[in-house]
Amino acid sequence: MIIRTAMAQINTTVGDLEGNKKIILSSIDSARSAGAGILLFPELTITGYPPEDLLLHTGFLRDNIRVLKEVEAYTTGSDTMVVVGFVDFSLEIYNAAAIIQNGEIKGVYRKMNLPNYSVFDERRYFTPGSRPLIIMSGSLKIGVNICEDIWVPAGPTNDQAIAGANLILNLSASPFTSTKNLTRMSLLQTRAMEYSCCMLYCNHVGGQDELVFDGRSTAIMPDGHRIVARSFEEDFLVIDIDTDQSTRYNLLEGKRKGYCKKAEVEEINVIIPQRKHQEFLPEETYRVSSEEDDLIDSLVLGLRDYTKKNGFKKVVLGLSGGMDSSLVAALAVKALGKENVIGVMMPSRITSDESKKDAVELAKNLGIETFEIPIESVFDSINGLMRPVFSDRTHDVTEENFQARIRGIILMGLSNKFGWLVLATGNKSEMATGYATLYGDMAGGLAILKDLYKTQIYRIAKRINEQTGTEIIPRNVFLKAPTAELREGQKDQDSLPPYEILDGILRLYIEESFSLDEIVSKGFDRETVEYVLRLLQRSEYKRKQGAPGIKVSKRAFGKDWRMPITNKYRD
Ligand SMILES: Nc1ncnc2c1ncn2[C@@H]1O[C@H](COP(=O)(O)OP(=O)(O)OC[C@H]2O[C@@H]([n+]3cccc(C(=O)O)c3)[C@H](O)[C@@H]2O)[C@@H](O)[C@H]1O
Ligand SMILES: Nc1ncnc2c1ncn2[C@@H]1O[C@H](COP(=O)(O)OP(=O)(O)OP(=O)(O)O)[C@@H](O)[C@H]1O
Ligand SMILES: NC(=O)CC[C@H](N)C(=O)O
Numbered sequence: 001m002i003i004r005t006a007m008a009q010i011n012t013t014v015g016d017l018e019g020n021k022k023i024i025l026s027s028i029d030s031a032r033s034a035g036a037g038i039l040l041f042p043e044l045t046i047t048g049y050p051p052e053d054l055l056l057h058t059g060f061l062r063d064n065i066r067v068l069k070e071v072e073a074y075t076t077g078s079d080t081m082v083v084v085g086f087v088d089f090s091l092e093i094y095n096a097a098a099i100i101q102n103g104e105i106k107g108v109y110r111k112m113n114l115p116n117y118s119v120f121d122e123r124r125y126f127t128p129g130s131r132p133l134i135i136m137s138g139s140l141k142i143g144v145n146i147c148e149d150i151w152v153p154a155g156p157t158n159d160q161a162i163a164g165a166n167l168i169l170n171l172s173a174s175p176f177t178s179t180k181n182l183t184r185m186s187l188l189q190t191r192a193m194e195y196s197c198c199m200l201y202c203n204h205v206g207g208q209d210e211l212v213f214d215g216r217s218t219a220i221m222p223d224g225h226r227i228v229a230r231s232f233e234e235d236f237l238v239i240d241i242d243t244d245q246s247t248r249y250n251l252l253e254g255k256r257k258g259y260c261k262k263a264e265v266e267e268i269n270v271i272i273p274q275r276k277h278q279e280f281l282p283e284e285t286y287r288v289s290s291e292e293d294d295l296i297d298s299l300v301l302g303l304r305d306y307t308k309k310n311g312f313k314k315v316v317l318g319l320s321g322g323m324d325s326s327l328v329a330a331l332a333v334k335a336l337g338k339e340n341v342i343g344v345m346m347p348s349r350i351t352s353d354e355s356k357k358d359a360v361e362l363a364k365n366l367g368i369e370t371f372e373i374p375i376e377s378v379f380d381s382i383n384g385l386m387r388p389v390f391s392d393r394t395h396d397v398t399e400e401n402f403q404a405r406i407r408g409i410i411l412m413g414l415s416n417k418f419g420w421l422v423l424a425t426g427n428k429s430e431m432a433t434g435y436a437t438l439y440g441d442m443a444g445g446l447a448i449l450k451d452l453y454k455t456q457i458y459r460i461a462k463r464i465n466e467q468t469g470t471e472i473i474p475r476n477v478f479l480k481a482p483t484a485e486l487r488e489g490q491k492d493q494d495s496l497p498p499y500e501i502l503d504g505i506l507r508l509y510i511e512e513s514f515s516l517d518e519i520v521s522k523g524f525d526r527e528t529v530e531y532v533l534r535l536l537q538r539s540e541y542k543r544k545q546g547a548p549g550i551k552v553s554k555r556a557f558g559k560d561w562r563m564p565i566t567n568k569y570r571d
Contacts, residue, residue, distance in 0.1 A: 176212045
């Protein structure tokens with residue numbers, strides 16, 4: 001049996017019910033013109049994902065149902081079966097998929113496995129569904145399920161396959177991490193091959209606060225053949241699926257034989273149009289991108305969507321001539337175009353000529369507008385103002401931080417006056433150790449490097465230069481030692497262990513949850529590990545007040561990291 005299927009990998013926006021509806025309706029038009037019998041959307045299509053506490057407002061829930069009804073009405077006169085995500089609402093709420101055809105909702109599936117780990121919080125809101133769903137179309141059986149349903153062992157896919165499903169439709173909102181593509185792809189391939197099923201997996205794409213969804217929606221056949229949509233951008237895949245391939249593989253390999261018991265499933269009937277010939281079965285299109293390319297693409301999409309979806313056009317940042325601000329500026333230009341990025345040089349008497357030269361060269365290479373606003377007079381003024389109070393106390397970190405805070409005031413002033421979003425430049429190594437000034441260089445709306453260790457930052461910056469084929473980020477920025485330039489001769493490495501060691505320790509503690517002793521057993525010096533973990537533990541208060549970042553790792557500071565501030569436990 002040949003079915004023409006379409007997957008709409010779309011970039012919806014949380015809470016933009018009308019905007020999302022427009023995208024859904026236009027995808028329905030595309031599916032109709034393509035002659036598709038099935039059109040699949042990502043998880044919670046109507047509300048966007050994750051809607052978080054909007055789900056606690058009945059007005060929002062009702063508006064989502066109203067939009068669903070409008071989508072339902074729009075399908076009148078068409079036999080394309082549309083599978084769209086929405087919030088089902090009847091006293092309790094369910095993360096659900098509506099199966100709609102010709103102006104009628106034929107059935108609703110409620111997600112059974114609600115993820116509640118990492119960045120997911122679905123049990124805070126949703127009640128789990130209780131029954132897998134099968135769509136019957138003559139001898140064709142199609143299972144519908146939602147994202148996490150396919151990740152768990154013995155989930156609904158299992159029951160649907162045992163009940164005879166030869167095609168599985170999964171609506172997904174699976175956020176990017178640097179290792180997710182490999183895990184996800186091998187999972188999907190395993191499911192398709194273990195159940196001898198054809199599978200359509202439609203993932204969301206776009207940035208939503210600290211999350212980035214990378215798309216890569218996938219059609220996968222029982223022989224493991226994969227057709228994958230574009231990453232980090234919208235896409236519309238049309239594929240003719242021969243569902244008999246599932247039947248043949250099942251007979252050949254006998255995987256479902258012996259499962260005579262009928263699984264507990266709900267059945268609905270929908271007539272799905274068939275085709276005579278398989279015209280669209282693209283070549284295998286699965287490709288593995290390099291970690292650096294994926295990271296660049298995810299940061300660019302995360303920054304672009306955060307900026308646009310929050311109503312900003314331009315961004316502003318302090319340009320120090322150091323690596324962090326150089327990389328943020330380069331990524332911002334990739335995301336928004338050079339005309340929408342403004343760099344501000346704010347030298348003090350400590351700022352070296354080398355730093356000034358590097359900042360100017362970077363700005364020139366990127367072609368961005370710059371301002372130079374020296375901070376010396378304000379610094380002198382605040383020192384004068386405080387002299388009677390500080391009396392004979394020696395200069396220390398207080399005065400260092402004044403400089404960072406003056407820069408924060410200037411950037412926020414530019415933001416207020418011109419409506420530019422301030423980009424903070426802090427990285428994960430700094431955020432972990434508290435090596436940043438609260439209300440100073442931590443000021444800003446979005447900290448795009450917040451989930452990248454300093455050692456990764458150098459690799460990504462190198463890759464940006466390779467991609468552009470020029471030294472956009474000047475060579476000297478790579479060569480000189482990192483410095484906060486808040487006191488004469490200061491180097492990061494005066495306060496922190498070398499970044500290779502620091503990042504190694506942090507990664508084991510944050511991403512792998514190792515204990516102090518376990519980290520030491522990996523070959524790190526005990527005193528250094530103790531020092532790093534103390535820094536990490538005592539700077540929690542800073543992270544709680546910092547700008548959101550973009551999650552790209554297994555565990556990011558943000559939704560994924562909920563350490564108490566007041567905490568006496570020491571490893
Ligand atoms: N548990 C807690 N809960 C709430 N607040 C707490 C707190 N513990 C301290 N505090 C507050 O925090 C203050 C200390 O924090 P803060 O004022 O930020 O200052 P602090 O952490 O002492 O100093 C900032 C450090 O970051 C370095 N830095 C700054 C800027 C850029 C870079 C760079 O390379 O990128 C590095 C700088 O050289 C210095 O070593 C305390 O004076 C106190 O007011
Ligand atoms: N002279 C300066 N002019 C403008 N902004 C500055 C200046 N010094 C610091 N900043 C801002 O404060 C941020 C924090 O400084 P920091 O030294 O950590 O970053 P960096 O100089 O970009 O990188 P690195 O840490 O590799 O030297 C900078 O990224 C920049 O946005
Ligand atoms: N929305 C979901 O159910 C996502 C959970 C899933 N494990 C993922 O990251 O892909």
